[in-house]
Amino acid sequence: MMHRFLAVGWRLRHPEIREQDFFDGMSFSSVDAVFVDPNSISERWVYEVPTEKDGIRRTYGETDRGFGRTLSRLMLKRRSEAADLLFRRGGLIVCRLRPRGEPLEITAQGGPSEQTDRYSWLPTISLVDRHHQLTFPANSRFLPRRGEDVLFEESGNPFEEYLAEFEGRIVYQAVYQDLLSTPIDRFATALARNTVGDIVALEIPFEEGRLILVPPVQGVSPAEEAAALLKAVSAAILRPAFFADPDWLPTYALSGEDALRDELSSLNDRRTKLGRKIEEVSSRLEEATKYKRILYTKGRFALLPAVVEAFRVLGFEVETSNDSFILRCDEGDAIGVVDATEQATVGLVPYRCLLDRVDRARTEGEGPGKGILVVSGSRELDPKRRPTQFSSEVLRGCQSQGFCLLTTYDLYKLVQQALEKNDAGALANLRRGLIECDGEYRGAR
Numbered sequence: 041m042m043h044r045f046l047a048v049g050w051r052l053r054h055p056e057i058r059e060q061d062f063f064d065g066m067s068f069s070s071v072d073a074v075f076v077d078p079n080s081i082s083e084r085w086v087y088e089v090p091t092e093k094d095g096i097r098r099t100y101g102e103t104d105r106g107f108g109r110t111l112s113r114l115m116l117k118r119r120s121e122a123a124d125l126l127f128r129r130g131g132l133i134v135c136r137l138r139p140r141g142e143p144l145e146i147t148a149q150g151g152p153s154e155q156t157d158r159y160s161w162l163p164t165i166s167l168v169d170r171h172h173q174l175t176f177p178a179n180s181r182f183l184p185r186r187g188e189d190v191l192f193e194e195s196g197n198p199f200e201e202y203l204a205e206f207e208g209r210i211v212y213q214a215v216y217q218d219l220l221s222t223p224i225d226r227f228a229t230a231l232a233r234n235t236v237g238d239i240v241a242l243e244i245p246f247e248e249g250r251l252i253l254v255p256p257v258q259g260v261s262p263a264e265e266a267a268a269l270l271k272a273v274s275a276a277i278l279r280p281a282f283f284a285d286p287d288w289l290p291t292y293a294l295s296g297e298d299a300l301r302d303e304l305s306s307l308n309d310r311r312t313k314l315g316r317k318i319e320e321v322s323s324r325l326e327e328a329t330k331y332k333r334i335l336y337t338k339g340r341f342a343l344l345p346a347v348v349e350a351f352r353v354l355g356f357e358v359e360t361s362n363d364s365f366i367l368r369c370d371e372g373d374a375i376g377v378v379d380a381t382e383q384a385t386v387g388l389v390p391y392r393c394l395l396d397r398v399d400r401a402r403t404e405g406e407g408p409g410k411g412i413l414v415v416s417g418s419r420e421l422d423p424k425r426r427p428t429q430f431s432s433e434v435l436r437g438c439q440s441q442g443f444c445l446l447t448t449y450d451l452y453k454l455v456q457q458a459l460e461k462n463d464a465g466a467l468a469n470l471r472r473g474l475i476e477c478d479g480e481y482r483g484a485r
Contacts, residue, residue, distance in 0.1 A: 101149035126249030198275035
């Protein structure tokens with residue numbers, strides 16, 4: 041059977057999908073599935089109606105030349121078509137989840153005002169069980185929030201698989217919330233949430249039809265996204281509608297059901313314990329490998345803290361400031377500066393910064409007179425393949441001032457030695473080698 045699909049405000053390139061504007065074109069109820077991006081819907085009034093002093097956009101029936109009345113009629117038309125598609129045809133509406141945007145208040149001549157927004161075309165449904173009620177979209181909020189922290193619910197839903205195909209390229213702009221804090225899982229299927237539990241993708245049943253709210257994806261071609269959506273639609277058509285189990289259903293037990301439930305419960309417990317163990321081991325692995333950050337990071341928020349931790353492994357006491365640090369130990373004290381670059385060599389700027397710090401300390405007599413310059417040139421290359429990481433001017437300056445010039449790779453090898461030996465005498469020798477070095481450090485070769 042040939043299916044017909046419609047894309048509204050959503051760029052999808054596929055021979056089976058017809059694209060059109062929201063306010064013109066074919067009826068929603070004349071196709072099997074509609075893909076709607078509501079982002080451009082509000083442009084119809086945002087560019088036509090100015091904001092008034094209270095921040096609200098309003099149009100008045102006696103002066104707008106029928107603009108408000110026409111807009112209201114078009115919204116009602118689309119809402120009726122969407123309801124027919126979902127309720128009578130059992131079709132699908134896939135809608136991108138975005139904030140409601142700027143609303144428009146339509147004031148009819150001699151009548152009450154009406155507010156419309158990007159989602160005013162959505163049909164209404166009320167789902168009820170013994171204790172709860174989901175009224176959509178009246179009690180629904182599309183709260184503006186932006187993020188990439190998308191966690192999938194493992195529901196087995198085809199549209200969750202569509203989203204998982206673009207994992208890492210999903211940037212949600214809004215989250216779904218119910219004003220009455222209705223337990224959504226009683227009535228609908230959450231497909232994805234963010235790390236604090238807000239719903240970012242959701243499927244709501246409209247009898248045999250379904251409305252699917254999905255976040256936008258970025259960096260995906262219209263043809264690639266269209267193919268993934270049609271794959272999800274094809275699978276969803278064969279999938280039964282959502283029905284929540286009634287609370288009395290467990291009293292109608294079948295043979296073998298209890299044993300399977302017990303086995304499932306045991307597996308879930310094991311999965312929970314395994315998840316906690318994975319989290320614990322992952323944390324320990326991250327702690328054990330944190331010193332590797334000195335090989336590839338840069339900046340005072342990533343490289344500087346990693347270098348500081350490396351010196352602490354060698355037995356130094358470290359005091360930090362915004363862009364430098366002070367090392368203290370029995371073998372002597374030093375002021376340190378660190379710099380990284382994608383270029384082949386680190387230039388004079390960090391050397392001059394270190395020289396200024398040491399000169400001030402020498403002049404004021406309140407700090408170390410020794411300097412250690414830690415450099416990481418050709419940062420994106422394998423450390424073993426990096427050429428000389430500092431300019432000849434930097435080397436001459438460090439030699440003349442008695443500064444130690446140390447690459448992050450040599451510092452990493454010192455950390456390796458310290459972790460392997462874990463001997464107080466060996467650590468003291470490593471520290472002494474750094475404090476007494478004038479010019480390029482070669483002790484870690």
